[in-house]
Amino acid sequence: MSKLINFKGLMAPVFTAFDSNNDVNLEIIEEYARVLKDSGISAVLVNGTSGEGMSMNVNERKLVTEKWHQVCQKLEIVLMVQISGCCFRDIIDLAKQAENLKVDGVLCLPELYFKPKDIQSLVNYLKKISIYCPSIPLYYYHIPMFTNVDIPMASFMELAKSEIATFSGIKYTSGDLEKGLQCLKHGQVFLGSDTILCGALALGFSSAIMTSLNINPEISLKILQSMNDGEIDNARKHQMTLCDIIDNILIDGGGNWVPSMKKAFNKKFNNLQLGCCRDPL
DSSP states (O other): OOTTTTOOEEEEEOOOOBOTTSOBOOTTHHHHHHHHHHTTOOEEEESSTTTTGGGSOHHHHHHHHHHHHHHHHHHTOEEEEEOOSSOHHHHHHHHHHHHHHTOSEEEEOOOSSSOOOSHHHHHHHHHHHHTTSTTSOEEEEEOHHHHOOOOOHHHHHHHHHHHOTTEEEEEEOOSOHHHHHHHGGGSEEEEOOGGGHHHHHHHTOOEEEOGGGGTOHHHHHHHHHHHHTTOHHHHHHHHHHHHHHHHHHHHHHTSOHHHHHHHHHHHHOTTSOOOOOOTTO
16 A cells, blocks of 8 residues: 555655756755755655756656655655656656556646646546556645646545545645635645645644755754644744744745755755756746
8 A cells, every 4th residue: 555545744845856957966865855854854846846846857857756766665755756747748658657667646737738627627637647656555646836727626526535445635835724625525635835834733634745844853843742732832933933934945045846846955055056957947
């Protein structure tokens, strides 16, 4: 059974390492993974927004996935892989790789050009993808600020669960916790917003995928532990600390999320340089 089924906790959406020529650097991945594991993070999302999946070709994405899979098997780290955002034949290729490797879960964006206009269209799209990874839990990536697809997620999850055998939940990257709360009734929901973790946990969220976990995981772990212990005031204080850190990271990095976060990682870990972001970032 996939380690993601009934998963509760924090998952780091890992950066992709590039060398001085801006080519993918696979050699650094194991050391990177050990840093995360030693800091208390034992689950990763590969080739997502923070990982610049949209800035890599399919072969690069497959190489990164394969290397992370090897390392995650070795270190007992849960592995979710973002497989979409490209032409459908390429998605099929990535889905087949995920199936062959038996990763713990796949995460899918909507079609980014011919955008789904309603719930059924989105379910049909994901159903076609699921055919090529039939044993892997499938998750939808709700990030409307990038996709401009803002279909009601609770209703979508209810229909997807009834029509897709492997549908397991969503990554919910939105500040609208009222709508997010409705999703909890229909499957796993991974919060994707670093600055509202405390509030989301208070409402019943139990898992999150947040970029800052690469840099300051100890603070989010304290938020999670404080909430589990019923120490609400401590959780709020830690959340305020995290928000201040994120504000400073964005100021230092020029305001763009992924380059700022990656810069902060490189500054903190001098011996573990992940390189710069690719264009257009």
